[in-house]
Amino acid sequence: MSGNKTDNTPDAELFYRLSGEKEKAEAAFTELYARYGGRVFAYCLRFLGQRDEAQDVYQETFIRFYESAQKDREMTNVPGYLLKIARNLCLNQRRNRKQTVEFEDYQSLVQPSTTEKTEFLQLITTALDMLPDDYREVFVLREYEGLSYAEIAEIVGASLSNVKVRIFRAKQKIRDILAPYMTEFSG
Amino acid sequence: MSNPNEYMDSRMLHAFMDGELGGTHEEVLFQKLSSNAELRAEMQDHIAIRKAVQHDIEAFTPPASATAAIFASLGFTIPSATVNAASANNATAHAAGASALRHMWFSTTSAILATVAAVLLYFQFPLPFDAVGSIVERVVSTPGETVVIEEPAPISDLAIPPASPARSAVTPAMRENPSALLPPAVEVRDVTPRDLELLAAAVAAPEQPGRVRNEQVRFYDLIPRPDGVTFYARNVSMRSDPSPTVVSQSDPWFSNMNVGVLYALGDNHAIGIEGGREAFSQHFFGTELGMRVRYEQNPLAYWATAVYQFTGDALLPHVHPFAQLQAGGAFDLGPLARATLGLKFRPFDRIAVVVGAEGSVLMYRFQNNWFSTNKVGMTYGVSYEF
Numbered sequence: 001m002s003g004n005k006t007d008n009t010p011d012a013e014l015f016y017r018l019s020g021e022k023e024k025a026e027a028a029f030t031e032l033y034a035r036y037g038g039r040v041f042a043y044c045l046r047f048l049g050q051r052d053e054a055q056d057v058y059q060e061t062f063i064r065f066y067e068s069a070q071k072d073r074e075m076t077n078v079p080g081y082l083l084k085i086a087r088n089l090c091l092n093q094r095r096n097r098k099q100t101v102e103f104e105d106y107q108s109l110v111q112p113s114t115t116e117k118t119e120f121l122q123l124i125t126t127a128l129d130m131l132p133d134d135y136r137e138v139f140v141l142r143e144y145e146g147l148s149y150a151e152i153a154e155i156v157g158a159s160l161s162n163v164k165v166r167i168f169r170a171k172q173k174i175r176d177i178l179a180p181y182m183t184e185f186s187g
Numbered sequence: 188m189s190n191p192n193e194y195m196d197s198r199m200l201h202a203f204m205d206g207e208l209g210g211t212h213e214e215v216l217f218q219k220l221s222s223n224a225e226l227r228a229e230m231q232d233h234i235a236i237r238k239a240v241q242h243d244i245e246a247f248t249p250p251a252s253a254t255a256a257i258f259a260s261l262g263f264t265i266p267s268a269t270v271n272a273a274s275a276n277n278a279t280a281h282a283a284g285a286s287a288l289r290h291m292w293f294s295t296t297s298a299i300l301a302t303v304a305a306v307l308l309y310f311q312f313p314l315p316f317d318a319v320g321s322i323v324e325r326v327v328s329t330p331g332e333t334v335v336i337e338e339p340a341p342i343s344d345l346a347i348p349p350a351s352p353a354r355s356a357v358t359p360a361m362r363e364n365p366s367a368l369l370p371p372a373v374e375v376r377d378v379t380p381r382d383l384e385l386l387a388a389a390v391a392a393p394e395q396p397g398r399v400r401n402e403q404v405r406f407y408d409l410i411p412r413p414d415g416v417t418f419y420a421r422n423v424s425m426r427s428d429p430s431p432t433v434v435s436q437s438d439p440w441f442s443n444m445n446v447g448v449l450y451a452l453g454d455n456h457a458i459g460i461e462g463g464r465e466a467f468s469q470h471f472f473g474t475e476l477g478m479r480v481r482y483e484q485n486p487l488a489y490w491a492t493a494v495y496q497f498t499g500d501a502l503l504p505h506v507h508p509f510a511q512l513q514a515g516g517a518f519d520l521g522p523l524a525r526a527t528l529g530l531k532f533r534p535f536d537r538i539a540v541v542v543g544a545e546g547s548v549l550m551y552r553f554q555n556n557w558f559s560t561n562k563v564g565m566t567y568g569v570s571y572e573f
Binding site: 022030121164 | 229262
C-alpha cells in the first residue's frame, strides 16, 4: 500500500517515534496519518458501505494504532497493521449490525451518499454492497488498497490460492452485476 | 464463461491486471487477447471498473470531522493537509450567511468591550492638571509656616471635621502650580528641627484641632489597596465565533482556567502575566490541488499574555471596578489579545472575588491569509494578595 508520503522517514522509524516524546510522537503520527489515512478510510467505507459506521471504525482504528505503539511494539508493516486493526473493527461492526438489523427497517441501512459521485461509481459501490463480506473485502484490498495477493492473504488470514479465487470471483460478480451498464461505461 | 478454457483465460487476465502473472503466461495471454474479442471486452470492463474505483474521491478522503476527532482525542493539533474538501463546499454554502452575521456580532462585541476598557483606563489615569485633587493632604499649621505632607490617610482621620476653605493650606496658586506640592525631598531642605517636632506631634496626636482635610474621604477609601504581588485564578465561560463544530480534547482540571500574577505599581495600576488553556474553534479556508478547502478544528491550546490591570476607586463598599488588557499568544496558533471589564469584591484585605465580562481575539495565519477566532463571555475567580 503506497501512501502520499511527504517525507522520506521510513514507516518503522515513525512508528518507533510514536512511543517517544509527545512532540515527536505527534509529528510522526501526523505523517503516518497523511500517508495512510485515505487508504484506511477507503477500506472502512467500501467494506462497511455506510459512512457513519465507517467513520466510527476509522477513528477507532487510528486511536488503537497509536495506543498500541505506546507499548514499544516492533513494527515492520505499518499499513498492513493499520488494515488489520481496521478489519477487526469492521468485522465487529458488521457482526453487531447483523444482531440488530432484524429490529430495524432494512431500508434505514441503505443511506444515500452525501457526496456527489459519478453514476458509474455509484453502480460499482452498489454492486459492492451486494457481494458477500469475504468477496467484498478482498476486492477492496485489491482495488482500493492496491495490495498484492500475498499481502491480502496475510491480512485476511487465508491461503494465497484461496485469496486468488476470492478476488477473481469478486471481480466477476461485480462485472456480472454491472453487465447491463458496461457497454455504456467501458467504451 | 461456459467452458474451462474461458475460465482459465479469465483467471490469467485477472492475474495479469493485478501484476501477478508470470512472464511465461503473459505471451500466452497476449495471443489469446489478439484473437478473442470476448476476452478483450472483459479486459475493457475491468479497466473501466478499476479506473472508476481509482477516482473514488469520496472513499479516499477521510471526513474532516473524523480527522479532528482523532487528533483531538490524542491531544494533537489537527494537520492542515487532511481535510474534507467535499464537506467544505457544503458547509461553506449553507453557513455563509449566518456565519457572516455571527462573525460581525462577535467582532463588534469584542471591539466594543476593548474600546470601553480603553476609554475607562484613559479617564481614570491621574492627569497633571488634576494632581491636587488626587492627593490626600494632611496640613499642619503653625503661625507663619505650613508643611504639606503626603501620606495615606489613617483611619483615625474619620473624626476630622469637614474641610474649611479658610484654613486650607492649598492655595489657588498651588492649584495652578501643582509642582508646589512636590515631594517632601524638596520641602525637607527648608524644614527646621522645629518643623520635625511639629510633625512628630501631629503624628502622635492625630486629633489635634489644627489639622484639616481639603477633601472628604469616604470610609471605604480607607481599605488598604494592593501594593504587592497578587496571585489569582479565574475561569472563563465564553461563546466562540466560529462556534465549535468538532469535539476538542477535554481536560477537566485545566480547561478554561487561567492563572496569573500581578505586581502593583501603585494604588490603581498593576502589571503581570497570565496563562491558561482553552479550546479555540478555528474555521478557515485554503487551497489544495486547486480546490478551495474549508478547515475546521478545535485545538486545546496553552496561551500566555502580558497583563495590564487598572483598578478604580470603590463604587460601593468593598467593590472596585477594574479593567484589564492582555496581549500575548496561544502556543502553536498565533497572537492573542484579551480585554476584561469587571468588579472586584474585596471583603478582606487580601482576598478578592472577581467577576467580569471578557472578550478575546485570536489571530492565526494559513497560506498567507489571516483568520480570527473571537470570543465573548463571563469570567469569575479569586485573587490573593501577598
